[in-house]
Amino acid sequence: MNFALSIEKNARHLLNEETPLQTVMEEAQRLTAQHFSLHSSCGGTKGRHWRMQLYVPIYVSSFCVNQCLYCGFRSPHSIQRKHLSVEETVGESQYLLQRGFKSQLIVAGESPKVSSTYLAEIIRHLRLIDVVPSIEVAPMSVEQYEEIVAGGCHGITLFQETFDRTLYAKYHPAGPKSSYEWRVHALERAAEAGMPRIGYGVLLGLAEPQRELITMMEHAAKMTAKYPDRTFAFSLPRIHEGPTGFAIPYQVTDELFVRMYCALRIVFPKAELVLSTRETPELRNRLASLCITQISAESSTEPGGYVLNTQKKSDSAKQSGGNFNGQFLITDNRSAEEIADWLTQYGHDVQW
Template sequence: MYDNLTDILEKARECHGLNEREVDLLLSAPHAGDEEIFAAARAVKDKVYGKRIVLFAPLYISNLCSNSCLYCAFRAENTGLSRIHLTQAEVREQTEHLIRMGHKRVLLEAGEDKTFTPIDFVLESIRTIYDTAVDGHNIRRINVNVAATTVEDYRQLKKAGIGTYQLFQETYHEETYRYMHPRGPKSDYTYHLTAMERAIDGGIDDYGLGVLFGLYDYRYEVRSLLAHAKHLKEAKGIGPHTISVPRLRPAKGATYPLGHVVNDLEFARLVAILRLAVPYTGLILSTRESPAMRDFLLDVGVSQLSAASVTTPGGYGRPDKQESGQFSGFDHRSLDECVDSIVSKGYVPSFCTGCYRHQRTGKAFMHMVETGDIKEFCQVNAILTLAEFVAHFGSDTTRSGAQEKWEEWLSQIPDPVARQRVRHDLAEVLKGERDIYV
């Protein structure tokens, strides 16, 4: 048992995670120890995933919703919100906009309404997205964040070829949960909490957890989130592929005051603690945060970012329609600007979908992460997918920035034979070859 900051962080650097007592001690440690915590989290992320940062964009297909979540613009009572339900032609159009930006990964999202957004509508939209191409470019991985549902529905999502299924508990504090969700199907705390068990029973082997930080005390939420992850890993044999850390932001028509505000330092600390406690998971940060905050959190544990996000259905390419989004965003940079910024900080932006297509998912993925084997795949695929982006979509500035880094990144591949192979593949991609991955 470790009972002081130095010993706990020394243990954490071994990438075996932390127990409940150790997490509690980090959560309650004086802020004077933050730099040590941040440094340990940085080391763990680098040891597990290297310098790659995965990029994606959300694709909202409907903001019709039968729930009454007090913090959300999509809530049923919000008569000031323009309701939008995309046709399949509009789903295709939105997908084309994302492809033209250079995106390869999307997160499909929708409000919960069994009449207008049943599982069949979600499945049809998945098919449309996968079937859409622009000049030979396409979306290669669709992750899904839709309402808690049945085992059979999860089977259908798995059959449709989704990547990760995400669902956030929002808050684990039951009394607060019931207050925040007074009406609608989401008001059932237990049904929502047990959704991931049904998802795994339905064949979903990559799943993502999350909390909306700011609804209740963040320390309670971190403990509960980690307890949930531990329970699922022990009961089902699979820990969370990702953990998302959205922070409560203003939303048009929301009625909940910002009562449990998580300040920037607290937020950075909780992100770092999650990285140390669950080293194998991908930590996802959205455009709810400012560019400066997103840049900083890359250094303390975040490994995936949404970029150039629009939370209004039909909003890509339509600035006039972006007032019907789910929440207020604070990072309005283009995808190219995000890529250039990440490169300038020494990280490798990644559009990789290799693990999914090589069946490195679920238990197989977790084993590779826990043994340290996934890093070599991450680095290679990040380099190759970034090269594809700059060759076809990048600005001159972004292309030049990446050009200065190729040799540095290649030198980080320890096996000389593998390094030479990747150097060859990189040259092919920069000449126009597409979709090379390991």
């Protein structure tokens, strides 16, 4: 049996409703403890504690030339757009560092304002203040990624959104993102440029979820074989509510969502599994006890949402009032301290 077939067979079995979810969850939890526990005594079959990395996104620009039908930032959506200068971004970063967050993810829409030189400069500044920065931005060339890696970038996250070519074309009708090929090979270019951490993701809700997960696994498996010295990571962002006029075509239940994350853990035992604040506190707690190793906290999806926007604390009120300028709605509104407390009480070693 070839490699791709064995991934597909294993994943199909794990995703099959007839495979008891309890069995899948227990195996995912065992493997996570085995590979991520800081204490060898917790790494055996009974261990269920491990190190949990907190991280926070910094949105630096909501300008975007793309028209992704599912996104609140899409052009020409009428939102108040903002682009942070390098100095403003460093201000946001310093504030978050004082709060304890060392792991920070720089996020931006696709725009000429977000060049590799701009990103590399931000990253150099953040490295100087002891932040560990990563990026989640539009696909770039090998040379552009090299510039960013040379600045000290720790990792990249790049969601393919959907691996279904037909649906991809439908959801991305215009703009540079309409090129499936340019996007689907971006993580290979980043790896070629020397990026230490490579982060995959699909946006759940856009296409048949099981097929999406398996295709992502097959892509990642080839990369893990080619670049065994890198850290690999996966996230499964799920659309809960699209912009006005966008109906979610493939709803993913909580049970399937949990099963998919656990399947990722079993197929990629050493990969970082990442969970965002799109999900409820209850579901995040459940997944954090099963297989997640990196979790965001207190996220703002608005540029300047931590310092410049002094009304940040009223984000959730603004969101429900329809006055929202972020990319998606935050569902877990607990403070970072509350999340860290829960994780610590559960038994995890929380790293900021």
